Amino acid sequence: MSEYLKPLPEPSIDSQPFWDGLKEGRLLLQTCSDCGTVRHYPRPMCEKCQSMECHWTEATGRGQLYTWTETHHPFHFGFKGELPYILATVELDEGVRIQTQLLGGAKVGDLRVGTPIEVVLDRATDEWVLPYVRLVK
Amino acid sequence: MTLSSVSDIDASQPKHLADKYAIAGIGETAYLRGSNRTTRSMATEAISKAMADAGMKASDVDGMLSYSSGDSTFSPFIAGDLGIRLNFYMDVFGGGSSTEALIGIAIGVIEAGMCKTVAIFRSMNGFSQVRIGGTGARSAVPVKGDEMHSRAYGWQAAGQMFAPTFMRHMYDYGTTPEQVAMVKVTHSQHAARNPKAYYKTPVTVDDVLSSRFIVKPLHLLDCCVETDNANCLIITRAERARDHADRPQALIRSVVGRACKPRIDMHYQHGPISTVAGHYAKEILWPNAGLGPEDVDVTGAYDAFTFTSMLQLEDYGFCKKGEGGDYVSNGTIRLGGKRPNNTAGGHLCEGYTHGINMVIENVRQLRGEVDDTCPIGPDGKRIHTHDYSDSGTCRAVKDVNVTANLGWAMPGTGSAMVMVKG
Ligand SMILES: [Zn+2]
Numbered sequence: 001m002s003e004y005l006k007p008l009p010e011p012s013i014d015s016q017p018f019w020d021g022l023k024e025g026r027l028l029l030q031t032c033s034d035c036g037t038v039r040h041y042p043r044p045m046c047e048k049c050q051s052m053e054c055h056w057t058e059a060t061g062r063g064q065l066y067t068w069t070e071t072h073h074p075f076h077f078g079f080k081g082e083l084p085y086i087l088a089t090v091e092l093d094e095g096v097r098i099q100t101q102l103l104g105g106a107k108v109g110d111l112r113v114g115t116p117i118e119v120v121l122d123r124a125t126d127e128w129v130l131p132y133v134r135l136v137k
Numbered sequence: 138m139t140l141s142s143v144s145d146i147d148a149s150q151p152k153h154l155a156d157k158y159a160i161a162g163i164g165e166t167a168y169l170r171g172s173n174r175t176t177r178s179m180a181t182e183a184i185s186k187a188m189a190d191a192g193m194k195a196s197d198v199d200g201m202l203s204y205s206s207g208d209s210t211f212s213p214f215i216a217g218d219l220g221i222r223l224n225f226y227m228d229v230f231g232g233g234s235s236t237e238a239l240i241g242i243a244i245g246v247i248e249a250g251m252c253k254t255v256a257i258f259r260s261m262n263g264f265s266q267v268r269i270g271g272t273g274a275r276s277a278v279p280v281k282g283d284e285m286h287s288r289a290y291g292w293q294a295a296g297q298m299f300a301p302t303f304m305r306h307m308y309d310y311g312t313t314p315e316q317v318a319m320v321k322v323t324h325s326q327h328a329a330r331n332p333k334a335y336y337k338t339p340v341t342v343d344d345v346l347s348s349r350f351i352v353k354p355l356h357l358l359d360c361c362v363e364t365d366n367a368n369c370l371i372i373t374r375a376e377r378a379r380d381h382a383d384r385p386q387a388l389i390r391s392v393v394g395r396a397c398k399p400r401i402d403m404h405y406q407h408g409p410i411s412t413v414a415g416h417y418a419k420e421i422l423w424p425n426a427g428l429g430p431e432d433v434d435v436t437g438a439y440d441a442f443t444f445t446s447m448l449q450l451e452d453y454g455f456c457k458k459g460e461g462g463d464y465v466s467n468g469t470i471r472l473g474g475k476r477p478n479n480t481a482g483g484h485l486c487e488g489y490t491h492g493i494n495m496v497i498e499n500v501r502q503l504r505g506e507v508d509d510t511c512p513i514g515p516d517g518k519r520i521h522t523h524d525y526s527d528s529g530t531c532r533a534v535k536d537v538n539v540t541a542n543l544g545w546a547m548p549g550t551g552s553a554m555v556m557v558k559g
Binding site for chain 1 (some may be wrong): 207257277282283286287288289290292293294296297300301302305310349350351352353354355400403406410432
């Protein structure tokens with residue numbers, strides 16, 4: 001594998017299970033053990049009931065496009081080779097939104113709010129698997 | 138226009154401070170790309186100029202506030218260089234939207250009896266040292282940890298973080314790139330009357346739309362300029378300001394600082410993404426001012442990007458929700474229009490100082506001391522022609538009584554201030 005030049009995650013005690021889940025091929029969402037509210041990205045407390053108890057539930061990996069942009073400028077050298085690329089904010093069926101990159105060669109002009117998407121997991125390095133999205137075929 | 142009487146205001150509310158404080162002094166260094174100076178050097182110059190403008194000497198200033206993201210010089214060092222002995226200082230983390238927030242803090246600190254006069258400054262080599270735009274070796278220091286939940290996929294720069302809000306606004310309300318390009322066009326026409334402006338050449342809508350995409354839908358000319366400069370404001374009680382300088386004063390009527398959407402680290406999780414913090418901030422700004430958007434003569438809506446001015450003008454109520462595209466393109470915000478915005482050219486054209494230069498410009502407008510190139514009369518004062526035609530040199534707005542500054546940190550955080558002439 002050639003040298004990986006993009007920034008890599010920095011797990012915290014709060015987010016470690018999320019990153020570990022990706023390595024096992026699962027998108028895990030943090031879920032409040034007291035009131036059941038799903039939250040993302042991982043953090044210590046449920047903002048609905050202030051509980052610090054949580055468990056992890058596997059997401060369906062389905063959702064809808066909420067908003068997007070297309071980057072044309074190399075803000076980071078690691079992404080230079082893939083310009084232009086689409087950044088998407090996606091609302092997962094579980095009700096939380098994630099910010100990631102939309103893969104699969106979609107044309108920005110074809111995108112609509114509500115367009116169905118699915119999560120795809122991509123191996124970045126030996127150590128890291130990262131979640132991206134693509135349009136549902 | 139008539140102002141509502143301050144004596145009507147309920148003194149049990151924060152409103153009792155309305156018009157009690159003034160921006161007594163303003164100071165700027167040149168807006169440059171490549172200052173060849175330290176932030177310490179620029180800050181001391183800007184503060185020294187603001188003190189001279191206020192008619193104050195070192196012993197008249199005893200408080201200092203600054204903001205930066207670790208790219209400035211600690212305020213007590215700068216105070217010492219100016220011969221100022223401090224009774225209060227604080228250096229806070231932050232960029233855009235800090236100015237108005239710190240003005241509110243300065244009022245509170247003076248009101249608490251901790252000091253009597255506060256110099257607020259921002260000094261930054263925003264081009265030659267730390268570039269907020271996040272490009273190349275001088276890019277802003279990488280944010281780590283939880284930011285990596287988006288950074289690993291290519292989210293990094295402010296344009297990438299903010300543009301999804303604009304994209305959704307276009308989608309929801311039919312706002313067009315042509316409409317927001319008019320913000321740049323208008324500010325460039327204003328900057329052409331500002332000898333200090335970094336970019337002084339007027340541009341057209343076509344120029345904006347034919348410039349290269351940075352983050353679609355944003356073009357290069359939708360993005361502000363990065364410059365090296367320092368700005369200073371001196372805050373004190375209105376009567377003290379008058380004791381030191383005999384001129385119309387820019388009085389602080391109402392201020393709101395760093396008001397937030399339900400959360401800012403992931404503001405996109407809550408509510409419509411096309412709504413920005415001004416939606417909440419206006420509920421403090423206007424009631425405390427006893428005024429509304431319709432009373433304002435000149436605005437300073439933060440233009441990190443063309444659309445940030447639009448989103449704020451809309452959410453502070455200068456037009457109906459969704460009609461910001463029309464508001465910024467129908468002639469209202471240009472000189473000669475009903476309510477000009479960023480008459481010095483703003484961050485898009487004059488220079489980039491995280492909002493403080495937009496406050497300086499509104500102070501000049503309220504005082505009637507705009508530094509354009511209109512002729513100087515025998516009394517040494519500028520004779521403003523109010524000729525806003527293409528060949529005109531004037532950027533002074535006639536009869537300015539009320540101004541509003543709308544500061545932007547990001548979609549989730551904003552600050553604002555209403556000033557009145559007094
Ligand atoms: Zn809960």
